[in-house]
Amino acid sequence: MSTYGFKSATARGEWRYSKPAVLLHWLIAILIAAQLGIGWYMMAIEEQPGSIWYFDIHKSFGLVVLGLVVLRIIWRATHKPAALPMTVPAWQVTLIHVTEWALYLCMLAMPIIGFVGASYSKKGITFFGTPLPSWFSPNHDTAETFFGLHSIIAWVLVALIALHALGGLKHFFIDKDRIFQRMWF
Template sequence: MENRHSISTKADRSWKYAAPAIWLHWISALLVIGLLCIGWYMMSIEDEPGSAWYFDQHKSFGLLFFVLVIVRLIWRVTHKPVPLAHSLPGWQKKLAGLMQWLLYGGMLAMPVLGYLGASHTRQGVAFFGMQLPVWAMPDHDVAEQFFDLHASLAIALTMLIALHVLAALKHLLVDKDDIFYRIWFWNRNL
């Protein structure tokens, strides 16, 4: 017996996100997880010799991530995805929509707060070694305020990502519907 959410043909991809959205999603996922991991690691070695390299990489990949999130948002606004299955309960649809926009908000705010904090340090912001224009005077207290917000948001974003992953795994392993496959590279039937 086929699951109520199962798709009958391999060729029909109208129920899925478009390929660019899928690639943007998974590249963003890898980047944000990497940035969160390196962020926590670099804070644990903040005062050790050689830690500056980790901070520089974090800033550079954070800027790259910010650009990717902007591209994702532009794509999302200009390419509305196909609605979720009608058989999915309304509360799950609303929660999924809320979760997506909370994730987008967090992914936008994280690099902005990090950039603002770094802009108020003596080192400023460099993108893979290329120093960006200085627009703010170094101010340790202001930098720390932005970094505190950045760190708090990192915790919140990590919790949102964990919930997002758990929901995806629920659809994949428990419900065994095609919700997960909407944003995966191939269908379950391939």
């Protein structure tokens, strides 16, 4: 056991997340931040000429994010990270796990609900310019219901991301227990 209280061998770097997990984490984080920004911007210019490009790019990258999140979940299920340091109080360990799994749930639900909503819209879905088949007949009210859920999940996701980031920064600047470095390059 190291001076940091990790239950696994720190000398071999086993206390850290694997390189693919770190890469997926930060790639997904960047894409989600961009998606949130594009999503709010496109809603502000929804009726303006040229706004369709923003909607199409948002849908395309939403599908990319969904694929990366599924890949991240598969990786996480098959490559368990090392246990947290024993110095982390039990309530924080619980909060960390609940927040992480709530993030995964939102990261899955967000693009799926957006996809279904867009499938009910007249415009449908294109993936980087290629129209995808529609599974549903256009229905404005149903589309708006899904888009409303999509918007609610966006705000929940923002709150979870803020909690996750603040927790990581707390461990980096205050606790100095290397938990932040577990997911850093």
